[in-house]
Amino acid sequence: MSNVIWHETKMTSNNTPSPLVASASSVYPSTVAAWKAFNGTTSDNQDAWASTSGVTDAYVILDYGKEYVIDRVKITSVNGAVTFGTKNFEVFGSNNNTEWTLLSSELNIPVWGKAEAREFIFNKKGNFRYLKLRTWGTYQTVENYVGIGDIQYGSDIDKKLAIKNYVTNKHYSMSDNTIIHLPDNSTKNMILHGIEQGKEIQLDVPFDKHTYINDKPVASVSGKVFTQDIGIINTLNIRENREEKSIVTTWHETKMTSNNTPTPLVASANSIYSSTYDAFMAFNGGANITGDGWAAAIGTTDAYLTLDYGSSREINCVKIQYMNNNDITFAPKNIIISCSSNDNDWKDIGNFTNLSFAQNEIKIFNLQSNISRFLRIRMSMSNGANYIAIGEITFGKRSEKEVK
Template sequence: MKKNPIPIMTSNTQPSGEAFGSSTWTSTSEYFYAFNDSLNQNFTSNSSLPQYIGYKFTKSYKVVGYSVTSRNLNNDDLAIAPTEWELQGSNDNSVWETIDKRIGVVWTSKLEEKYYGLKNQQFFTYYRLLVTKNNDFATSIFGINQLKLFREREKLIIHNPNSTNTKHYSLSDNTLIHLPDNTTESIIEHGIEQGRYIQLDVPFTKHKYFNENPVANASGKVFTQDIGVINTLSIKELVENKDFEPLYTWYDTRMTSNTAPSPLVSSASSEYNANYAPFKAFNAIISGETNSWVTSSGVNNGWIQINFNKQIKVNMFSITSGDYSSSVGSEPKDFILYGSNNGTDFDEIITINNQTNWKLGEVRTYLLNQSANYSIFKLQVGSNNGFTYLRIAELKLGYKREVN
């Protein structure tokens, strides 16, 4: 499984490593924009090609793949996209080695991501995309939305301080056991139980045998392997006969202003005053009069939205009413949830009507018929429950799945 080790960058040097390049178009086209996972911020070079954009890790990595995503800025995005380049690596930012070379790359849309696998076996600290040609743009520059680098996920090996055997590794709660070899003696010594995971230095060379005979108090797959006359290793996958239980995951916003923390941005059709700004509906605080978004006085409808600046998967959302007793009736009654990836074109996701009889501080959760994948979500409220303004204490977006 491959992982992008570059963190979501908030500046050229934060939170770690360093984004660098040969030139940048303006102060609104920073180097780190190519590594911030934003759909709306892009990197564009300034000087004539060849030009490059790159990233310096805090330690060397072996990159086994990379992807380039086309720009999302204006009508020149496809023309300014790179069509010829080299992916290069270095350990001193001076001597560069070519890892991959591409010629005649064709782009068909904005935010198109192209992935390239590598057979690279070398470790480098610096990586850069050196572009030599764009897609016939009039000026000899290039622009992209994102550059991602991928490495194989590392094995998790943790030394157990409670063990005197230096070849035995495990998590403190013994849910991961690291075995030095696959001998029966090693398995017997360290044990294997339901709910534990084993990591081996070497692969198994013996077959796994599926036990077709019934095993008491077990259902599902049952594997058994005879180790000796006395010792028998039996691994059982136990599945109780119970219904699937829902697991709710909510996206954490905890906003402290309309633009913080980055890259979140909240906005609304109106606000009562600065104490009731849009971000108050995304600050994870529902108690208190001012911990709500409130529309202008005399306005009992309107919209509020949040921009994650990257696509998220949503199949549920919740609304929390205010706990301020003097504003009973300000809760939303009829509303529509919209989604967008550019802030201009919005798709209707779900319509909810006749939400009446709210209690103070009540949370109501709404499930979608299917998942919605957008970077911007907007709640458009057509009417409230009769008060002179509209109030929402908290608007949350999340994802529900069922587990057994």
């Protein structure tokens, strides 16, 4: 069972409630102080943190006062002008406010809406007391500062039932066949022997060490009545043990500069609008630039792109981004992903239909797991235009790792 836990802060100043402390490398006026990024609200354009005018590279730090498991962040944009929103950011974790571990880096994020919340899952997961979020860059040159409406850190935690021995402070579970473990020095037993009798029985001491039922019946009573020696009694302390796992995605980035560079990458298409929208433009990492991407020839609404990695890659997901173009009618409606080891025999590993994209929108699709050298993306039916286009395509591998 999976459960995302957000470590809410709801701050009312830079050091309340205790033990929370917020700080920033730059603050515009006091009305948009560091703690405003951790107060849990975005009521207006002053309910946020913003850097000093002229500073477009700044960071904000949160000290929880104790360690928390962290593997994601939820960022909410300012409830106002979005042109100075979070275009690029990095998140770092630390336990001494000196040595920092990079947890996540996001570049060229699509433009935000007002007070829009987005969740970002980190590549690394761990226990941290201090979290630093650095943001830089704006969406328009007219803006000369950066700002964030709200920041929340959290983690995805798997749960399972386990038993804790409160004397030895150890846990026991079905996974290691130790679900029943009763030390003989505990002070109370969880299992009652008879409801009416109100007695308790000791389970951890072997039966030959205790005379549980006396050999001789009690005299001078009606019928046969036996007594029982209870001795030391035991207890179990049951709690929920949280098994923490991290979902890690490795993206096979290409950043191509032509149809066959860098070596050994090769991109091709069965149709192109012009050399300005050649095949490699879907694999160059620049979809956030206006007009950057691949497009098919006019009148072509069924076309495909092929990517040759030059060597086999493990693939089980794909990230597809539409162009930075407010005309979304060119976006493909149907997409089929195929793989091959020889560019001749192809196998479909993903089929997605009735799609629509917003400007710069990124969609991530799970694929059948495979190890292949060649990937083909067939796109058919636009959303109204007489040809199809796409901004960026990146293949990757998702895996689950336990955090120790």
